[in-house]
Structures are given as C-alpha cells and as structure tokens.
Amino acid sequence: MPSYTAPTRDARFILNEMLDLAGYAHLPGFEMATPDVSDAVLGEGGKFCSEVLAPLNRTGDEEGCTRHDDGSVTTPAGFKQAYGQFVEAGWGTISAPEEFGGQGMPHALGFALEEFISSANQAFGMYPGLTNGAVSALIAKGSQEQKDMYLPKMISGEWSGTMNLTEPQCGTDLGMIRTKAEPQADGSYAVTGTKIFISAGEHDLTENIIHLVLAKTPGAPDSTKGISLFVVPKFLVNEDGSVGERNGVVCGSIEEKMGIHGNSTCLLNYDGAKGWLVGEENKGLAAMFIMMNAARLGVGIQGLSQAEAAYQNAVAYALDRRQGRALTGPAEPDAQADPIFVHPDVRRMLMDAKAFTEGMRALCLWGALQVDLSHKAETEEEREKADLIIGLLTPVIKGYGTDKGYEVATNMQQVFGGHGYIREWGMEQFVRDARIAQIYEGTNGVQAMDLCGRKLAQKGGAGIQAFFKMVGDEVEQARGDETLGPLAEPLGKALAEQQASTMWFMSNAMQNPNHLGAGAHHYMHMMGIVTLGFMWLRMAKVAQTKRAEGADDAAFYETKLATARYFMDRYLPDVGAFRRKIESGSDSMMALGEEAFATAA
Numbered sequence: 001m002p003s004y005t006a007p008t009r010d011a012r013f014i015l016n017e018m019l020d021l022a023g024y025a026h027l028p029g030f031e032m033a034t035p036d037v038s039d040a041v042l043g044e045g046g047k048f049c050s051e052v053l054a055p056l057n058r059t060g061d062e063e064g065c066t067r068h069d070d071g072s073v074t075t076p077a078g079f080k081q082a083y084g085q086f087v088e089a090g091w092g093t094i095s096a097p098e099e100f101g102g103q104g105m106p107h108a109l110g111f112a113l114e115e116f117i118s119s120a121n122q123a124f125g126m127y128p129g130l131t132n133g134a135v136s137a138l139i140a141k142g143s144q145e146q147k148d149m150y151l152p153k154m155i156s157g158e159w160s161g162t163m164n165l166t167e168p169q170c171g172t173d174l175g176m177i178r179t180k181a182e183p184q185a186d187g188s189y190a191v192t193g194t195k196i197f198i199s200a201g202e203h204d205l206t207e208n209i210i211h212l213v214l215a216k217t218p219g220a221p222d223s224t225k226g227i228s229l230f231v232v233p234k235f236l237v238n239e240d241g242s243v244g245e246r247n248g249v250v251c252g253s254i255e256e257k258m259g260i261h262g263n264s265t266c267l268l269n270y271d272g273a274k275g276w277l278v279g280e281e282n283k284g285l286a287a288m289f290i291m292m293n294a295a296r297l298g299v300g301i302q303g304l305s306q307a308e309a310a311y312q313n314a315v316a317y318a319l320d321r322r323q324g325r326a327l328t329g330p331a332e333p334d335a336q337a338d339p340i341f342v343h344p345d346v347r348r349m350l351m352d353a354k355a356f357t358e359g360m361r362a363l364c365l366w367g368a369l370q371v372d373l374s375h376k377a378e379t380e381e382e383r384e385k386a387d388l389i390i391g392l393l394t395p396v397i398k399g400y401g402t403d404k405g406y407e408v409a410t411n412m413q414q415v416f417g418g419h420g421y422i423r424e425w426g427m428e429q430f431v432r433d434a435r436i437a438q439i440y441e442g443t444n445g446v447q448a449m450d451l452c453g454r455k456l457a458q459k460g461g462a463g464i465q466a467f468f469k470m471v472g473d474e475v476e477q478a479r480g481d482e483t484l485g486p487l488a489e490p491l492g493k494a495l496a497e498q499q500a501s502t503m504w505f506m507s508n509a510m511q512n513p514n515h516l517g518a519g520a521h522h523y524m525h526m527m528g529i530v531t532l533g534f535m536w537l538r539m540a541k542v543a544q545t546k547r548a549e550g551a552d553d554a555a556f557y558e559t560k561l562a563t564a565r566y567f568m569d570r571y572l573p574d575v576g577a578f579r580r581k582i583e584s585g586s587d588s589m590m591a592l593g594e595e596a597f598a599t600a601a
C-alpha cells in the first residue's frame, strides 16, 4: 500500500524563505501567517493528511460511491468521519474571509495545505475543493442576502458547493446550454434541465449542497451571451438559516469512471427546482469564470499532488528493489544486485519528477501569493499587476501543471516495472486519478487556447510583457554570479525562444488563425518550462544565500542547487524544440481531409 508524507520542509522553504510571507505582514491577513503559525498549519494539516486521508485513498478507490434508489449517494467508508474531522479542525477555512467565518490568512498558505490534501486523497479533496470554487463566485457576484445565507456554512464546511456547467450536448461550448430558468412571481426562478458529470453533485458528507447552475432565461440569446448563473440549494433554506424543504434536484445516476472513485460524479436532474439569480441576467459566464479561475488553480495543484505522491513511493521502491549492476561497477558488491536507484535511466525519471514537483510547488504557491496581492496589495498598480500575471499564468498552471503531473505519475509507475501495473502497489491509482485533471475545468487544449487566443493579447499584451520583464530582470541580476550565472544563462536563452514564438504568433496568426491553434499546446508547455525555470532560479538564489550564511540544513540547500542545475540542463532545451514546432505552422497539420483519415481495409 502506498504511503504519503506531507512535504512540509519544502513548503516552509517556499513560503518562509523564498516568498518571505512575513515580509507582507503589513497587508491584511498576512500578519496572522507568521512563520510559527504557518509551520503549525503545515505540520498539523500535513499530519491529518498523512494519517487520516491517505489511508482512505485506496479503500475509497476500491469501494467508490453508491447511489441508492431514492437518488441519495453514500461516499466510501471512512469519508464521512474524516470529513467531520476536517470540518472540526477548520482545515477548509484557512484562507476564507473572516467576515464569513474564515481565518482570513493568505491563499499561499491555504494552497500549500490543498496540495497535501490532494496528494493524500484527491477524490476526498474535491469535496471541499468544489465548495471553494462556489464560494469564490458567491463572494464576487452574490447579493448580500445570498452571501449571508450561504457563505458562513459553506466556509465552515457544514454545507458543500458544486459547479453545474456541463450538459450532454455541451462541455467546452457552453453557448449550447439548454437548462431553462423561468422567472417566478416571488422573484425566484424554476430551473429545469439535465446536468452531467457534476463532481460532488450528491453525497452524504454535508447537511446541504449548494449548486451553482448555468441556465438560460426565456428569450435569452442562444449563445454564451444568454447564460445566467443561479444558486440552487439541495434543501431550501429557512429564514432562520436552518435547512427546510427538499428542492427539485435529484441525482439520476453516478458515472462509472477511470479514477477518483471516491468522488461522486453525478448526473443531476433539475425539475422546476427553485433557484435565485446570482449577479446579472445573461452575465453568468463572467461569474462562472471567477469560479473556474479559482478552480483551475486548484486543478493545477492536483497535477502536482499526484506527481508528488507517486514520486515519494517511487523513490522508496528504487532504493529497495535490486536488479542489475551500476554501469560504473557494482555499487554494493556484497549484495546479489544493486538497487535500481543506481541506473541512470531510473535516476532520470526520479530527477525529472523531483525537478517538476519542487518547481511546480514553488509556482503554485507563488501564484497563490499573486492572488492574495491582486486583492490586498497596497496600491492599485500592484493589485493590477498581480491580477494580470496570475490571469496570464492560470492556464499554464492548469494546463502545463496537469499534463506534466500526469507524465510524472506514469514515469513513477514505470520505476516499479511490472509491479507498477499491478493494483497491489497502488501506483496505477495515481495515474488514473491524475488523468482527469487534464480534462475537467476546461480541457488542456482549451487552456492552451485561452493562453494564446485571449491572454497573450489582453490589454495590448501587457500581461506577457510584464512576464517577460519579470523573468528577464531575474536573469539579468543573476548574470556574472559564479553559481547563479550558469543557471540564468540557459534560462535567458529559453526566454528569448519564447519571445520569438510570441512574435511569430503576432506576425502569422492574424492571416491564418489555425497557426495559433496548431502551436497553442506547444506554447503553453514552453511557457510552463520557462516559468518553472524562473522559479528554480529564484529558489537557487535563496539556497545560495543560505549556503553563504552557513545556515543549518546545508544538505537541503545543496540539493536545491543541484536540482536547479538539472532543471536547466534537462528541461530548458525542450523550449527550442517547441519553438520550431510552433514556427512550422498549421499547414501539414491541417492538410488532409476527412477521407484521408478513413482506415482502408
């Protein structure tokens, strides 16, 4: 059975040493996240994840969720008790606003804990994860009455939340939504339609489930311009805040799926369910985007989380399993064979995973800090800059983070050889669970198009220019330094390749938009690598300073510097290949017609 230890040392390094959260103590909420408090949160939260959630990962996968004839759903054994402990300890409230009962601490700290939860048990983590997305949308667009009615209990975890976008005929193209919302005399709406694939759509963990549903009002434009957002509680809420009558929404079935079996993926039938408009009519997509942006960062963390959990187990296996001899001669001559850890090909997979997980953790927590700064920084200019940067990087964190997270999970399975394919070792579950993150919250193809088709051009390219400057400045500062210079130089070259690809899009995509579509995936990956390179350079800078100061834990800092070198050696060269793919355009990709794809007997 796989095991999991929360990587608290690395999270502390990023939060306290690289991001220096204490340096932001003048901003609201940050003053509470002193190194002592954040260490305690990470320590205790990590323990809860390792000791309570991780042991339920495998059993939850095997048992799955059960739908009963009345439409109710039972989660796997142990989930309800664990959820009770989660709520009691307040793990879901860390970065939620104090106004509604949260602890108001930085998202950077909340995200660190989110990674641990997801590594320990992704299916479990999705229940509070979906609630977070729904909370963000209600905070941004809900009326005061809606906020007061729903937020305190959603934030405490007594109630959970869902996002209802997908219907059988529409996933990516939400303009095709058919769910209807008819206005009623009392100001509510009667919501009717079928939503599919709704994560955490029905379960036994909470007293109430607050569904956020996209639907169209009568006469609304039949496109994305006609979508409105509604809040539809499973149980209507009485004036005193208690749970009342059952609403007209029922789980028709739960999906049989590849992974995340402990999370109930539901088909929900809405039959004249009572709902209330959130925000303005026909502006539902904008409201939903708020929810999706929060959720997309959470899904990026899922990519990291499965890679990390799989990596920890692969390291233990590689040190234990003996096969063959080291190429340079027996490492342990007295034993019949050496541990597979000695083989460069095994080490390639482990180093690749280590460089990704630590780099991606830094990116996720730094990204979460940008979310904090976009709300709380002192000046409008700083808030706008943080907002621009995190808006630009959200599709990269989601798309690159989950593509690479999945690849790492399969490589960690590969370290186990045939045993990785056998259920007993649990490695195949990491692969199955990691796979969904590339698909939901907008497929990674859609993330790539969001990045290249929307974000690059937003505000006249201000976001990407700010990104180039930020990375370029870091490279310039490091040039000439004995340790950092050799890391900065290849990063500077990779940045130049990305800038050239950006220019290529600007010169060619107007005349043929397929050129943009054909290169978008590669651009997203190229930017993911450059961004992780930027994180590694920053981590190396901190490690070098600590080393020079003679700080304790010297091995930790030496390891950071060595891993930074690996990243620059082994990840950055791919950026040039991506550039060449992008610059080959779309002609050969789009040349063949339908008939050429038919299989001839």
Ligand SMILES: Cc1cc2nc3c(=O)[nH]c(=O)nc-3n(C[C@H](O)[C@H](O)[C@H](O)COP(=O)(O)OP(=O)(O)OC[C@H]3O[C@@H](n4cnc5c(N)ncnc54)[C@H](O)[C@@H]3O)c2cc1C
Pocket: 163, 164, 165, 166, 170, 171, 172, 173, 196, 197, 198, 199, 200, 257, 265, 436, 439, 440, 441, 442, 443, 444, 445, 446, 449
């Ligand atoms: C386990 C699970 C949980 C889910 N949870 C939720 C949930 O909680 N709430 C919810 O509302 N939905 C949920 N979903 C639905 C999920 O978000 C959608 O499946 C996803 O957005 C893709 O939609 P689709 O399946 O209809 O695929 P399609 O939109 O049909 O896409 C098919 C393929 O075409 C590509 N494609 C489509 N349009 C474009 C385009 N314009 N440009 C480039 N490529 C394109 C896609 O990238 C994809 O490769 C869940 C799905 C699963 C499997």
